[in-house]
Amino acid sequence: MNTNIAEFIPEDFDASSRVWIYQSSRLFSMGEAFELESMMNKFLQSWNTHGTPVKGYANLLYGQFVILMADESATYVSGCSTDSSVRLIKEIEEKFNVTMFDRQMLAFVIKDKIQLLPLQQIPYAVQNNFITPGTLYFNNLVATKADLLSKWLVPVKDSWLAKKFKLEAEV
Incomplete structure (x- = not known):
C-alpha cells in the first residue's frame, strides 16, 4: 500500500x-x-x-x-x-448507505489492507498481536494540511492509542 x-x-x-x-x-x-x-x-x-x-x-x-x-x-x-x-x-x-461519522470505528493498515476495528475491541486486538506498536493507524483527528501530510497515517506507537492501551515501542 x-x-x-x-x-x-x-x-x-x-x-x-x-x-x-x-x-x-x-x-x-x-x-x-x-x-x-x-x-x-x-x-x-x-x-x-x-x-x-x-x-x-x-x-x-x-x-x-x-x-x-x-x-x-x-x-x-x-x-x-x-x-x-x-x-x-x-x-x-x-x-x-455508509456511515461517515462513527468516531468509535478506527482504521488500521493490516496485511497491506485497511481494516476497521471498533474502539472497544482494541485491547483484544493488542493482546492477540493483531495490532502492534508498528501497525499503521489512520489518525482522522488531524486538523491541518501539515498534520495530514505528517500525522495522519502513523504507527500506533506514535498515536494517542499507545498511551491509552499501554503499547510499548517494538525493540
Missing part, C-alpha cells in the same frame, strides 16, 4: 489549511467513487463563506476516506460553510 499521500494533496494550499477527514464504514466501489467525485466537485464549485468562494479541495483517498480541505489563508471558513460541508457528507451517507 502506497502511504505517500503528498502527491494527492494540492501544493498551493497553505500548511495551516483546515482539514476534515470522514471515514466510510466500507470501501466505495469504483462506480461509487466516480459518483462521489462528481458530488465533491459540484460541492467545491458552490462552497462559499459569506458569499466569497472557499479555496477548497476534496478527494477520496484509499477508497474509504473523504478528505475536505479549506485554505483559510485565502478565505476564513465560517460556521455556515462548515455546515454545508457536513450536509455533503450526510448526503454521501444517504446516497451510498
Whole structure:
C-alpha cells in the first residue's frame, strides 16, 4: 500500500489549511467513487463563506476516506460553510448507505489492507498481536494540511492509542 499521500494533496494550499477527514464504514466501489467525485466537485464549485468562494479541495483517498480541505489563508471558513460541508457528507451517507461519522470505528493498515476495528475491541486486538506498536493507524483527528501530510497515517506507537492501551515501542 502506497502511504505517500503528498502527491494527492494540492501544493498551493497553505500548511495551516483546515482539514476534515470522514471515514466510510466500507470501501466505495469504483462506480461509487466516480459518483462521489462528481458530488465533491459540484460541492467545491458552490462552497462559499459569506458569499466569497472557499479555496477548497476534496478527494477520496484509499477508497474509504473523504478528505475536505479549506485554505483559510485565502478565505476564513465560517460556521455556515462548515455546515454545508457536513450536509455533503450526510448526503454521501444517504446516497451510498455508509456511515461517515462513527468516531468509535478506527482504521488500521493490516496485511497491506485497511481494516476497521471498533474502539472497544482494541485491547483484544493488542493482546492477540493483531495490532502492534508498528501497525499503521489512520489518525482522522488531524486538523491541518501539515498534520495530514505528517500525522495522519502513523504507527500506533506514535498515536494517542499507545498511551491509552499501554503499547510499548517494538525493540
